[in-house]
Amino acid sequence: MNLSVLGHRRLASGVFLSYDRRYLIDEDRSVARDVVRHPGGIAILPVEGAKVWLVSQYRTAAGRRLLEIPAGKLDPAERDLEAAARRELAEEIGAGAAEWKHLTKMLPSPGYTDETIDIYAATGLRFGERKPDGAEERGMEVVTMALDQALDSIERGVIADAKTQIAILLWARQRSHQ
Numbered sequence: 001m002n003l004s005v006l007g008h009r010r011l012a013s014g015v016f017l018s019y020d021r022r023y024l025i026d027e028d029r030s031v032a033r034d035v036v037r038h039p040g041g042i043a044i045l046p047v048e049g050a051k052v053w054l055v056s057q058y059r060t061a062a063g064r065r066l067l068e069i070p071a072g073k074l075d076p077a078e079r080d081l082e083a084a085a086r087r088e089l090a091e092e093i094g095a096g097a098a099e100w101k102h103l104t105k106m107l108p109s110p111g112y113t114d115e116t117i118d119i120y121a122a123t124g125l126r127f128g129e130r131k132p133d134g135a136e137e138r139g140m141e142v143v144t145m146a147l148d149q150a151l152d153s154i155e156r157g158v159i160a161d162a163k164t165q166i167a168i169l170l171w172a173r174q175r176s177h178q
Contacts, residue, residue, distance in 0.1 A: 006030065016073060038115035042084045043071035045103070045121045045167040046095055050147050052168065053093050053125075054159075057140035067143060067153065068161045069168075071117070085120045091131045093142050098124025103170045108162055119167045147172060 006023040011034075013019070018037040023030060046053040046069070054067045070092035078084055082100055089095050101121045108115055132138045145153070150168045153159040159168070 002026065003031075008035075034112065036113040036115070038073070038113055039076045039078075040074040040115060041071055041117040041163075042074060042081055042088055043069050043117050043119045043163045043167060044085050044089050045069045045119065045164075045171055046089060046093060046097070046125055047121055047123055047147070047171060048125050051144055052147055052150050052171075053095070054143045054145065054150070054164065055092055055140045056143050057136050059136075066161050067159050067164065069119075069164045071163060081118050082120070085118075085122070089122055090128075091133050091137055092140065094128050094130035095122070096126045096128070097122035098126070103167060106163065106166060117163050119163060119170075121167070121171055147175070 003024045003026050006025055008020045008022045011019045011021055016039060020035045020037055022033050022035055024033060025031075053070075055070055056065050056067050058064070059066050070088050072084070072088040072091070074081075074084055081102075085100065086096065089097060099122070101123075103119045103121055105116055105118050108117060130142075132140070147168070150159065151172055154165050154168060159165060
C-alpha cells in the first residue's frame with residue numbers, strides 16, 4: 001500500500017513543538033494523521049573505562065525522575081551536531097571530552113513525531129563547572145555507575161529511557177567486540 005501526502009494543517013504551536021494534521025490517501029481512501037513536529041535532539045553517553053555518567057531529572061510527561069544520558073533539543077538552525085553535544089555535556093555534567101563517537105541516529109516514536117535523536121559517546125572526559133540551562137537541569141543530579149550496573153538497571157527497569165538504553169547497549173556491544 002502506497003500512501004501519498006495530500007497536505008497538512010498546523011493545529012497548534014508551543015514553546016518548541018508544533019502539532020500538525022497530515023492528510024494522506026492510499027488507493028481508495030483518505031486518512032488523517034496527527035504529527036508532533038520536533039526540531040531534533042542530541043544525546044551523549046559520557047564514558048570512561050567501565051564507568052558511565054547519567055543524570056537523574058524530573059520529567060514532566062513521565063511524572064517522575066528518570067535516569068538518562070545527558071541530552072537536549074537542537075535549535076532549529078543548528079547543524080553542527082557535535083558542537084550541540086559538547087554544549088549539552090558541559091551544561092548537564094560540567095564535562096568536556098577529548099574524543100567523540102557517533103553511535104546512532106534514532107527515531108524515538110515515529111508513530112506520532114518526526115523527532116530524531118543523534119547519540120554520541122564521549123570519552124577522555126575533563127570535568128569543570130556545570131552550566132545548567134533551564135529548570136530541569138538546575139534540579140538534576142549527576143550519577144556515576146559501572147557499565148555492568150547500568151546494564152543491570154536496564155534489565156530491572158530502573159533505566160527506562162529509550163535513548164539511554166540504546167546508548168548503553170550499543171556501547172556495551174562495541175566494547176565486547178574489541
